[in-house]
Amino acid sequence: VRFRRNFGQTAAFAAAFERAVGEVVITIDADLQNDPADIGKLLQKVDEGYDVVSGWRIQRQDRWLSRRLPSVLANRLISLTTGVHLHDYGCSLKAYRRDVLQHIQLYGELHRFIPAIASWQGVAVAELPVTHAPRQYGQSKYGIDRTLRVILDLITVRFLLSYATRPMQVFGKLGLWSFAVGLGLGVYLSYVRLWEQQAIGDRPLLLLTVLLIVLGVQFFCMGLLSEMLSRIYFEGYRKQTYTVREELNAYSDPEL
Known part of the structure; x- marks a missing residue:
């Protein structure tokens, strides 16, 4: 998918999720810092029954002050606020069951909160350590200046998770x-x-x-x-306030 201009990472994820047809959707950045060899470990975790598996850059190869410190603070704040405790919300290497993504609408910069947004469906979330390499190409646009945006987005997510159906x-x-x-x-x-x-x-x-x-x-x-x-x-818009994992002995007589 090629956009007419750069609409941001959240829009890229949304476009990919809309067009995905597989049972499991894998997301990974194109900056070569994540190792595609870790995808197999994520899929194994999905096979164990988890709906969302998030990568954890346990040995992150980024600058401490401008990248790692803001990330640590943001991850702790997000985990405390949403109740979904992950060490690394910012890691784009993740695996999702596609049926979970079908009920998620992304906009703004909410891509980093997908595990938290999906949590209202009652999904099982896991986290796995993944390999992280130093950046060789391009320049990251993330840093301390994004902390304020994260806080504002976090307020939005917290409100949506708790009061979207009962404001x-x-x-x-x-x-x-x-x-x-x-x-x-x-x-x-x-x-x-x-x-x-x-x-x-x-x-x-x-x-x-x-x-x-x-x-x-x-x-x-x-x-x-x-x-x-x-x-x-x-x-x-005929939106449902619930999600169904499966139906057992469902009766589908069209005349009833």
Whole structure:
């Protein structure tokens, strides 16, 4: 597949996944740092029953400060946030069962989070040490500057994994807490003004009260809008909120 321009690694993965026809899909970078001989080990792990097998560059041949240190920090943060503990999310040498990829939509720079995104399907994820060679051709575009992008993408992934089908759970809770605290402060200020006869117009607490109440209403409305958008997405595009591994004794009479 040749793009009209460079659309990025995530787009390349998405195009490949859409056109793959095999039972297992292998991804590997073209910079020759990964050894194709390790593909056999990944396939053996898939045969053991795993759905996603990720490579682990245990002896990574990259600069420590600009590449390895940001990678270590990012991997720990991603593992802690998503609950899918891998040492090397950035390793492109991975094996996937194709039926797992059929339920994943990639955009932005979410390719590094595929194991975490797939985790909501209940897939079995494994990790294997793989060979990593020094870079001989080209120049990497990854470094410390990508850390901020990883954090922003991680927030997106965390939200999608937890609240994609129930956004009101997060926005509604924020709205209720904000409104409740603002209402409590409003009751306190009313007591101070009416019973203690003290002026409250010049108190910063009054501004905070109004702000919290307004934010509470906005969060609640945002939750309602998110719920409607979620319904439109799943019902309009006939998206399922579940995945099926297999059906046993399925009855397929077209008249029923």
